[in-house]
Amino acid sequence: MSNLLDLIVAGLATGAIYALVAVGFTLLWQTSQTINFAQGEFVMLPAFLMLAVMHLGVPFWLAVLVGILLSALLLGLGFKLLLVDPMLRHGVLPLAIATMALAIGIKEAVKQFFSAEASPFPSIVPAGDISVLGRAISLQSLGVLAVAILAVIGLTTLLNRTSLGHQMQAAAQNPTVARIIGVPVERMILLTFLINAVLVALASLLITPIYLAKFSSGEVLGQAAFIAAIVGGFNQVRGAIAGGLLIGIVDNLAAAYVSTQYRAAVPMVLLILMILFRPQGLLGRAEERTV
Amino acid sequence: MTKHSRLLLAALAVIVIAGLIIIPMNFNRYGLYILSQWAVMTIAAMGLNLTLGYAGQVSLAQGAFVGIGAYGAAILTTHGWPLISALGFVIVICFAVGWLLGYPALRVQHHYLAFVTLAFSTLAFLVFRNESWLTNGIYGISNIPRPEIFGFPTRKPLPFYYLCLGSLGLVTLAMWWLIRSPWGRAFMALRENPIRAQSLGIDTRRYTLMAFAIGSVLGGIAGVLYAPLTQYVDPVPFNLQLSLDLLMMVIVGGSGFMFGPFLGAMIAVLLPEWLRFAEGYYLMLYAAAVIVLLIYSPSGILGILDRYLSSRRTQAASALRAAAQSKLEAAQ
Numbered sequence: 001m002s003n004l005l006d007l008i009v010a011g012l013a014t015g016a017i018y019a020l021v022a023v024g025f026t027l028l029w030q031t032s033q034t035i036n037f038a039q040g041e042f043v044m045l046p047a048f049l050m051l052a053v054m055h056l057g058v059p060f061w062l063a064v065l066v067g068i069l070l071s072a073l074l075l076g077l078g079f080k081l082l083l084v085d086p087m088l089r090h091g092v093l094p095l096a097i098a099t100m101a102l103a104i105g106i107k108e109a110v111k112q113f114f115s116a117e118a119s120p121f122p123s124i125v126p127a128g129d130i131s132v133l134g135r136a137i138s139l140q141s142l143g144v145l146a147v148a149i150l151a152v153i154g155l156t157t158l159l160n161r162t163s164l165g166h167q168m169q170a171a172a173q174n175p176t177v178a179r180i181i182g183v184p185v186e187r188m189i190l191l192t193f194l195i196n197a198v199l200v201a202l203a204s205l206l207i208t209p210i211y212l213a214k215f216s217s218g219e220v221l222g223q224a225a226f227i228a229a230i231v232g233g234f235n236q237v238r239g240a241i242a243g244g245l246l247i248g249i250v251d252n253l254a255a256a257y258v259s260t261q262y263r264a265a266v267p268m269v270l271l272i273l274m275i276l277f278r279p280q281g282l283l284g285r286a287e288e289r290t291v
Numbered sequence: 292m293t294k295h296s297r298l299l300l301a302a303l304a305v306i307v308i309a310g311l312i313i314i315p316m317n318f319n320r321y322g323l324y325i326l327s328q329w330a331v332m333t334i335a336a337m338g339l340n341l342t343l344g345y346a347g348q349v350s351l352a353q354g355a356f357v358g359i360g361a362y363g364a365a366i367l368t369t370h371g372w373p374l375i376s377a378l379g380f381v382i383v384i385c386f387a388v389g390w391l392l393g394y395p396a397l398r399v400q401h402h403y404l405a406f407v408t409l410a411f412s413t414l415a416f417l418v419f420r421n422e423s424w425l426t427n428g429i430y431g432i433s434n435i436p437r438p439e440i441f442g443f444p445t446r447k448p449l450p451f452y453y454l455c456l457g458s459l460g461l462v463t464l465a466m467w468w469l470i471r472s473p474w475g476r477a478f479m480a481l482r483e484n485p486i487r488a489q490s491l492g493i494d495t496r497r498y499t500l501m502a503f504a505i506g507s508v509l510g511g512i513a514g515v516l517y518a519p520l521t522q523y524v525d526p527v528p529f530n531l532q533l534s535l536d537l538l539m540m541v542i543v544g545g546s547g548f549m550f551g552p553f554l555g556a557m558i559a560v561l562l563p564e565w566l567r568f569a570e571g572y573y574l575m576l577y578a579a580a581v582i583v584l585l586i587y588s589p590s591g592i593l594g595i596l597d598r599y600l601s602s603r604r605t606q607a608a609s610a611l612r613a614a615a616q617s618k619l620e621a622a623q
């Protein structure tokens with residue numbers, strides 16, 4: 001029973017990271033119908049950018065800042081201008097395929113220019129345990145959870161409480177009407193791309209100390225985040241958060257109680273059940289089908 | 292299409308087929324292996340092209356069906372079955388599984404379907420890896436025999452390549468017939484507008500399932516050839532990446548075009564080999580090439596050709612019209 005608490009805390013910590021990645025994924029889908037199959041690689045890359053800056057002798061915190069800025073520039077602005085904008089008019093599928101190619105490109109570039117080996121990455125949270133209710137819980141899990149929760153609270157406050165957030169939501173829900181009432185839709189779409197880039201950089205910063213920086217680490221993470229987004233509701237930021245936490249916990253519990261071999265299958269089964277019985281997701285709205 | 296251009300096309304087809312038969316005679320073992328792989332992947336991509344390009348359903352499970360086919364062939368032939376009966380078995384299995392997998396397609400659309408099939412891909416991979424009693428787990432199955440076809444052994448690379456090429460030829464003919472049959476027309480009606488198709492009396496349910504099942508069977512057939520080609524089967528080649536690669540082949544070649552998968556598979560299988568001179572950079576170049584192509588032409592390579600031909604046809608037509616007009620004016 002006490003073991004269960006540990007598993008849930010660890011699950012919440014990884015789940016919170018999935019949530020960060022999944023939120024960016026739903027934001028892009030909402031504003032520009034982009035399914036980014038390179039989202040996992042987007043999480044992998046910022047860690048390497050930060051490592052590269054650190055190799056120049058820059059102190060850790062500054063390197064993190066530069067890494068986040070570079071990520072916003074490359075994965076936000078660059079991604080939108082160079083790939084999404086020219087492809088958007090072609091529809092969802094060619095764009096999705098192009099992001100698959102992008103994933104291959106990013107993976108290979110990191111492997112080629114940086115290293116094919118896993119590199120250690122400094123943690124923003126000190127190692128060690130603290131005792132909560134008589135149980136030892138790793139500081140790292142708690143730190144990750146805290147940072148991710150802060151980021152999510154910050155984002156939802158931005159979206160729901162500020163005029164900028166309302167404009168963003170309007171642009172996502174009905175671009176035509178939003179344009180009529182004077183929302184700068186283009187700028188709002190660019191903003192969601194930048195937010196996605198910052199979220200993946202943050203996720204990178206949180207997850208890389210746990211799993212090391214490796215060129216191939218994006219695959220599993222990207223897939224988990226997609227599943228989280230689907231389970232929670234493809235068109236809902238709240239849903240992506242709930243989905244991320246749920247997948248994180250289920251994944252950890254499955255590894256402990258079902259079987260380590262079929263651990264990866266449990267979220268998949270959850271996904272299939274969800275799609276069959278509640279395709280709009282846990283918290284999602286049903287999208288109207290157009291003829 | 293005029294009689295002239297049809298003749299030209301037939302001549303081109305004969306030249307390409309003759310080239311595919313004659314030129315590889317001088318290839319080394321590795322060259323033949325790559326070319327056989329191209330033929331096998333083309334078959335799998337043709338199956339996906341049917342599901343995606345003709346029936347409009349996005350599937351990320353084609354790689355899993357190649358895996359089912361490969362494991363089916365590997366397990367049965369190492370137990371002494373002839374390859375042809377393994378093929379029959381795999382066709383039945385893939386048809387049934389593809390049919391079942393099509394059911395979610397009836398409930399959900401577009402990207403949701405992609406994720407159901409993605410989940411299936413992952414599950415299939417886990418079964419290949421974990422059910423050691425059947426698949427020998429991560430160690431894989433080795434010493435897969437190559438078959439004898441009408442008494443001819445195909446143990447050497449060249450005869451086996453001809454077996455792959457011949458199978459590709461048969462599948463192509465079957466596909467050619469299928470998309471021109473009422474079935475194919477129903478598939479296309481389904482892609483263009485499912486609701487209108489239904490109102491025309493097409494049983495959308497049955498045809499969606501059918502497109503899925505037939506597409507899956509082609510994946511299985513590719514797998515049955517894959518096992519004796521590599522003579523070794525393990526779970527790694529059949530992970531999600533293969534499904535994504537096959538999807539990329541179909542889109543890059545030109546989805547909905549009969550010969551799109553041929554080109555797509557050529558680019559996915561052969562281009563990285565040709566780019567080997569670039570060493571570590573070759574997959575990067577490949578990725579960049581795919582992105583540039585898709586930005587320029589989302590309907591793939593055949594899309595470019597199609598647009599070029601149709602613009603030439605309009606030009607020719609307007610030239611004819613102008614000529615007729617001036618003749619008419621001169622007569623007046």
